[in-house]
Amino acid sequence: MQRLSLTRPDDWHLHLRDGAVLHDAVPHSARQFARAAIMPNLQPPVTTVADALGYRARILAALPAGLAFEPLMVLYLTDGTAVEEIRRAAEEPRVLGWKLYPAGATTHSAAGVRDLARLYPVLAAMERHGVPLLVHGEVADPGVDIFDREKVFVDRHLSPMVAHFPELRIVLEHVTTREGVQFVWDSGPRIAATLTAHHLLYNRNALLAGGVRPHFYCLPVLKREHHRQALLEAATSGNPKFFLGTDSAPHPRRQKESAVGCAGCYTAPAALELYAAAFEAAGALDRLEAFASFHGADFYGLPRNRERIVMERRPWSVPERLPFGDQEAIPLLAGQTLEWRCAGMA
Ligand SMILES: [Zn+2]
Known part of the structure; x- marks a missing residue:
């Protein structure tokens, strides 16, 4: 093909x-994607509908002329989120849902939720108003090994939450483990997961073998090969509970190539191309469209897009570096060759 x-x-x-x-960041995504769920972990975080709409306007102001792109805003849950704000979000079509970051789990999550039990009245309001919950599914407990933090979160927090709020729609974001995938697979239709391209393509050797490679460092961290296989099976299965979420997360190069490097892979500059590589390696290119273009919209109850995008087998090199404000950012696979290339809208 x-x-x-x-x-x-x-x-x-x-x-x-x-x-x-x-x-610098917006055009890469808008070139490929019609819509995106915009994560709220700014400093300070996006915690109200008013904050989200302000942020959305700044995103749209950075959109190059001629590109159609709809930012769907996600709000940040804190220990102080008011039930009233949930209702306000439910009435605002430009808001997609709320994101749960356990405090300390990842980049800019210090304002996140410390005590999940105290969040239950807020989750009850989300369930009542039909507002989806997007979850960073890792415990931040320093006593738990970093490679086990997703599995422990699923057992300790997600499983009871799903049982307690049967009508709440929950997305286990950037699922990275066999156990996480299995949980989603075994749960009802209200539980779904996003999968990143980098977790479909790489195991933890990419991060650690032959030297520490900071541009492969993300959270949740890359896992063992058998986990990657489980993710790939889920993504290519045709199961509508699994869909595309890049978790593209640029940082200035200096903050990645550092004694304490930031978590996040910058995949937006080659997003669909990376997924195509993963699906082709699994012999499942014919399943890419449903995963990338149908399942997420269906889950959120939004219309599927009507435009089409064309990809061609035309090997190209990912740029070595990209402008990022007054600094630069290094995309994942900088300088390496990818087979597929987005050729534009049909
Ligand atoms: Zn993320």
């Missing part, structure tokens, strides 16, 4: 950052 035409996809998990770098 040399050419692939698919319904324009959506990215159900994206970090665009804020300020001057929006002009």
Whole structure:
């Protein structure tokens, strides 16, 4: 196959950052994706509908003319989130849902939730108003090994939450383990998961073998090969509970290549191309469209996109570096060759 035409996809998990770098980050996503779920872990975090709409306007101001792109805003749950704000979010179509970051789990999560039990009245309001919950599914407990933090979160927190709120729609974001995938697989239709391209393509050797490779460092961290196989099986299974979310998360190069490097892989500049590589390696290119363009929209009850995007087998090199405000950012696989390339809208 040399050419692939698919319904324009959506990215159900994206970090665009804020300020001057929006002009560098937004076009990469808008070139491919019609819509994206915009993560709220700015400093300070996006905790109200008013904050989210302000952020959305800044994103749209950075959108190049001629590109259609709809940011769907995600709000940040804190210990202080008011039930009233949940209702307000439910009435705002530009807000997609709320994100749960356990405090300390990842980049800019210090304001996240410390005590999940105290969040239950807020979750009850979300269930009542039909507002989805997007979850960073890792415990931040320093006593738990970093490679086990997702599994422990699923057992300790997600499983009871799902049992307690049977009507609440929950997305286990960037699922990375066999156990996480299995949980989603075994749960009802209200429980779904996003999968990143980098977790489909790489295991933890990419991060650690032959030297520490900071551009492969993300949270949840890359796992063992048998976990990657489980993710790939889920993504290519056709099961509508699994869909595309890049978790593209740019940082200035200096903050990645550092004694304490930040978590996040910058995949937006080659997002769909990376997924195509993963699906092709699994012999499942014919399943890419449903995963990238249908399942997420269906889960969120939004219309599927109508435009089409064309991909061609035309090997190209990922740029070595990209402008990022007054600094630079290094995309995943910088300088390496990818087989598939987005050729534009059909
Ligand atoms: Zn993320």
